[in-house]
Amino acid sequence: MVAAAAAALLLAGLTPSAATAAAPSPPVPQLDWKQPCVEHFECDTAQVPLDYRTPQGQSIQLAVIRHRATDPAHRIGSLFYNPGGPGGSGTQALPAVYDLFPEQVRKQFDIVSFDPRGIGSSTTLHCFTDPAAEQSLLSRLPAGFPVGEEQQSAWADTYARFGRQCADSDRTGLLAHLSTADVARDLDVLRQAVGDKQLSYLGTSYGTLLGATYANLFPGRVRAMVLDSAIDPVAWTTGRNPQDRALTPFLRTGSDLASARALDAFLDRCGAADPAACAFSAGSPEATRAKFTQLLDRLRRGPVTVGTPPQALTYDYASAVSIVTSMLYAASPVPGFPDTGWAALGAQLQGLWTALGTPAASPPTGGLPSQAQTLGVLCADTANPPMDADYAGLADLAGARSGAVGPYWVWQTQRCAAWPAEAARDRYDGPWNRPTSAPILVVANTGDPAWPYEGSHAMADTLARGRLLTVDGYGHTVLGNPSSCAAGYEERYLVDGRLPPRGQVCAPDRQPF
CATH class of the missing domain: 3.40.50.1820 (Alpha/Beta hydrolase fold, catalytic domain)
Known part of the structure; x- marks a missing residue:
């Protein structure tokens, strides 16, 4: 039976x-x-x-x-x-x-x-009355991921409120x-x-x-x-051993390590290429790596603006690292998407490099739109450390093993730390x-x-x-x-x-x- x-x-x-x-x-x-x-x-x-x-x-x-x-x-x-x-x-x-x-x-x-x-x-899961209400909650967040105790605390508090808002607004039981x-x-x-x-x-x-x-x-x-x-x-x-439970899902899968390896490959190949092929090339892999380190060091001290109004864009350390991480996805241009590929990434970094002398008044802020569509699935499927876990320490761990791109992967699923527990009801x-x-x-x-x-x-x-x-x-x-x-x-x-x-x-x- x-x-x-x-x-x-x-x-x-x-x-x-x-x-x-x-x-x-x-x-x-x-x-x-x-x-x-x-x-x-x-x-x-x-x-x-x-x-x-x-x-x-x-x-x-x-x-x-x-x-x-x-x-x-x-x-x-x-x-x-x-x-x-x-x-x-x-x-x-x-x-x-x-x-x-x-x-x-x-x-x-x-x-x-x-x-x-x-x-x-x-x-879809409707957590807010309209996109403006969602952005009102997310407006004080840094673009990309949080850096420093103040930003990290604001990040954790905001996404705890985000989860409560979704639970309170769910009239259909979709959550x-x-x-x-x-x-x-x-x-x-x-x-x-x-x-x-x-x-x-x-x-x-x-x-x-x-x-x-x-x-x-x-x-x-x-x-x-x-x-x-x-x-x-x-x-x-779930993780493959009990120790994995203390890690975030992306650290368990090694996504931070994968991004670090790809970034190293990009800098080496860019440095070995002619500047006509990779605009960020400094003439050798070693020099290009050093140039990238200098760029990030400068961005840690404050944001810069690239371009002129109305097309001007402002970047700080975290937003620049987030863009680099995402642009590694397409090694060659994707047909129909001309601003993709590692050559486009090289041009983007060179644009930041040449803009270092034009500091911005304030760093970029605000979260991505319609995040409930991502978090509804992401948080239901994964086992995450609790809200009171040492996420800052996990970000430091990721940085130690993966460099600049490491902390990005930790804070993506910290958003799930206080997500409503009923979301995992059907999890496999x-x-x-x-x-x-x-x-x-x-x-x-x-x-x-x-x-x-x-x-x-x-x-x-x-x-x-x-x-x-x-x-x-x-x-x-x-x-x-x-x-x-x-x-x-x-x-x-x-x-x-x-x-x-x-x-x-x-x-x-x-x-x-």
């Missing part, structure tokens, strides 16, 4: 720790794809249960988008795509990256994406149902809505956690799954090795600056049927830093189920500079 009950829960996508009895099957939404949408794409809205324990109860809306297979005579089915985040909008991301998908995949699959619950045009496990159950309902017996999926960045969660909640429903730039799921959700934290009906392909750059290559290796090793494909290059996600070699293997796997050889290593199409 116990085994039968556990099997029923697994088929329903509910683990014994998440429910006491198997819930009825959720209704399958009807999609007609008639809503006006981006050119060449079709959109619709799907109704899904708020709570999969009571699937016939209250429902929420998911915004969905698709591009039809360009060779319908040889159509295989639908390929679901998730861009990551957390907080990434699939309805916005898919049109931007569609042309990066392998040609044969575009021919033989409808490419489908959606805004996960709580995000974008789907039902308790924003975990990646909830999104995985939505994904299974959408799979049924498009008529596929099994799921074909490509997830990048945080979308790899969604894929791994789906694979372990619904192991018999995997047709093909590509996880591009993966998270170590154990390190992220393993097991991660349930045998799946098909093998899963994990793809990763060795020089990924966000989710380190070691995390993708751990994902492939942790999954019951994982296979790792390595790209010896830089940047976050192989999709965003293309490799024709890797794309060919992904294409053959998604279309025909053929895995690359064990230990296969590909080269990127372009190297920085």
